Amino acid sequence: MKRLFVIIFIGFALLTFFDSCKKKGPETEPVQETVERVDEDVPKVDRPVLTEEELFQKRSLEEANKAGYLKKIYFDFDKYDIKDNMKPVLHRNADWLLKHGHVEILMEGHCDERGTFEYNMALGEKRAESALNYLVSLGIKPDRVKIISYGKTKPVMKGIDEESHYQNRRVEFVIIKK
Amino acid sequence: MKKILILSVIIGVFANLSPLTVYSQQEVWVGIKEGMPMIPVALPAFHFTPKSMIDEGIIRELYETLWHDLQFSRVFKLVPREHYGYIEKLDPSRIIFKDWASIQANILISGELEVSPAGRIIFSFKVYEVNSEKFIFGRNFGGKKEFTRLIAHRAADEMMKYFGERALFVSKLIFVSNRDGNEEIYIMDYDGKRMRRITYNDYIDSFPSWSINNEDILYTSYKNNNPDLYSFSIYTGKSRVLSSRGTNYSADWSPEGDRVVYTSTKSGNAEIHLLNMKTGKEKRLTFNRIIDTSPYWSPNAREIVFTSQRSGTPQIYIMDAEGTNIRRITFEGTYHDSPSWSPEGTRIAYVSRVEYRFDIYVYNLRSNSIIKLTENAGRNENPSWSPDGRHLVFSSTRGGDYQLYLMDYDGSNVRQITFKGENKMPEWQKKVR
Structure with a gap:
């Protein structure tokens, strides 16, 4: 039964073919009524839209750190516990780190000048350690994070006003591996 | 009564012992003697052999460094330089001690400088006690010109050591x-x-x-x-x-x-x-x-x-x-x-x-x-x-x-x-x- 249908179909197709051949003859061609569009002959390839991850991978470590994906956190005078208003910053940093699973970071603890060199070395490390513990509590693996203390040797501001001191009591997040 | 006696003996033993043990932990050196009067020292200009060609700058550097060290010491007190002009200039071979006593000097340092043929400077100094008119001690130091300050520091340290103090100027x-x-x-x-x-x-x-x-x-x-x-x-x-x-x-x-x-x-x-x-x-x-x-x-x-x-x-x-x-x-x-x-x-x-x-x-x-x-x-x-x-x-x-x-x-x-x-x-x- 199936074979019969196929034979009928082929026969029908052949008939239509011969029929179309018959129509060929000396007829005048009709004037083209539509306008053909002439377009650029260079292949048009758009700059691909990079995902955030691809964009990040393209940058050097230095550029990535300048871009500021990870935000600093600040501390109270003589203290190393994470302040409530700094927790959202750490949450954002943790989210970013979870999204970029290969990134390894160095957290630098810094102090203002109103502590001694010796005590500030320990205090700076305590601050970095607090930030480390908080990130770990948010699911960041501790082996992705290193900490270092600079005490008061690397202030960002030289002033002796409270704003300068505030800016200097910080933990900075530096990307060291992508 | 007997008990009290025994107790007081025990207390006595302890009271005697404790300072003794504390003492045994300390070094022999007594340390700074606060309130001790400083020793007045006269440091007149150094003599130098006329034939040797000594740079004025080196003489001045040696003299000023030694002066400064002694002044810094808090052990010695230098007799002001202006006072040396009131008395006869120091002649190392014939010291008139009464002159130096008259300007309140207890100790007199007589220094001599010369340059060896190899270009090394040699600084010799003699220290006298003015009142007894006695020579106490002396030293000679030689070295390259670059070490002029070090020579002065060594001399100042010899002064410290002689007077029972610790050296510090070469530190x-x-x-x-x-x-x-x-x-x-x-x-x-x-x-x-x-x-x-x-x-x-x-x-x-x-x-x-x-x-x-x-x-x-x-x-x-x-x-x-x-x-x-x-x-x-x-x-x-x-x-x-x-x-x-x-x-x-x-x-x-x-x-x-x-x-x-x-x-x-x-x-x-x-x-x-x-x-x-x-x-x-x-x-x-x-x-x-x-x-x-x-x-x-x-x-x-x-x-x-x-x-x-x-x-x-x-x-x-x-x-x-x-x-x-x-x-x-x-x-x-x-x-x-x-x-x-x-x-x-x-x-x-x-x-x-x-x-x-x-x-x-x-x-x-x-x-x-x-x-x-x-x-x-x-x-x-x-x-x-x-x-x-x-x-x-x-x-x-x-x-x-x-x-x-x-x-x-x-x-x-x-x-x-x-x-x-x-x-x-x-x-x-x-x-x-």
Whole structure:
């Protein structure tokens, strides 16, 4: 039964073919009524839209750190516990780190000048350690994070006003591996 | 009645024993004699053999350096130069002692300079006691012209030693400076002269400290991307990592040269560690969850002074070198650090923060009294004693940037000795070799 249908179909197709051949003859061609569009002959390839991850991978470590994906956190005078208003910053940093699973970071603890060199070395490390513990509590693996203390040797501001001191009591997040 | 008698005998024995044991711990050297009158010394211009071609500058440098050293000593008091003009000029072969007695000189130094054919300078000096008209002692020092200042320092130290004091003028300071752009370690004479850079790491180098033989230093460097503790031989250039996990700093070499105490966070918290330099064995001395830092040896190597936050705020404590018998010595104020034990063992200089200012204080272990040495002049930090315990070097921001200053044990005679870049964390050699 199936074979019969196929034979009928082929026969029908052949008939239509011969029929179309018959129509060929000396007829005048009709004037083209539509306008053909002439377009650029260079292949048009758009700059691909990079995902955030691809964009990040393209940058050097230095550029990535300048871009500021990870935000600093600040501390109270003589203290190393994470302040409530700094927790959202750490949450954002943790989210970013979870999204970029290969990134390894160095957290630098810094102090203002109103502590001694010796005590500030320990205090700076305590601050970095607090930030480390908080990130770990948010699911960041501790082996992705290193900490270092600079005490008061690397202030960002030289002033002796409270704003300068505030800016200097910080933990900075530096990307060291992508 | 019998019981009372026995009791009083026992008390008597103890009362006699305890000062005896304390005494046996101390060195023979008595240390500074506060309140002792200074010895008046006359230092007339040096004679020099007319034939030798001596640069005027060298004569002046030798004379001024020796003058300055003796003036600085707090042991000698120089008879003012103007007074020498009232009497006949000194003739080394025929000294008129009555003249020198008339201008209140007790001691007279007669110096002679000559240049050897090889271009070396030779400085000979003789010291006389004016009243008895007697020669006491004399020395000859020779060296290249570049060592003019060193020759003067050696002569001044001979004066100190003869009068029963410790030498200090050839001693050096070690410190951190960014004068060449990066924080590196430098050494210089006690008076700020003859400075020399000794690290070229191009990373932050800090917390330098002398070994007891003055040939090695301990310091912290970030050259391996972590604050590691190194020992570094400044004559051979050989460097060795002593501790490389966590933050490692504020090291101090024991007065016997065999052990090093330092702060490390390798255990997860800032604790004090004791490292035996011969066996390499290490012992942790503090155990808690708070900050312990800034260890410094007592001169008899039996005790260690350090900073601890165990009471809530950083305070100064003393422990035995085994880590036992911990007792607190600062009670007033809320922030103390950077203790430095004086070479005779009776005083501890430290930094105290009051209303965000740092000032230097000295705690006297014998009298249990505290004196304040700096006031209203920027932040004053990291005091370190001179080998004779009469002077301190420290850093201060009184002029804006960190610079190094000297002052006497009572806070007087403050003098700036560095001027370029920022200079901090000074340490004076503990002993002159």
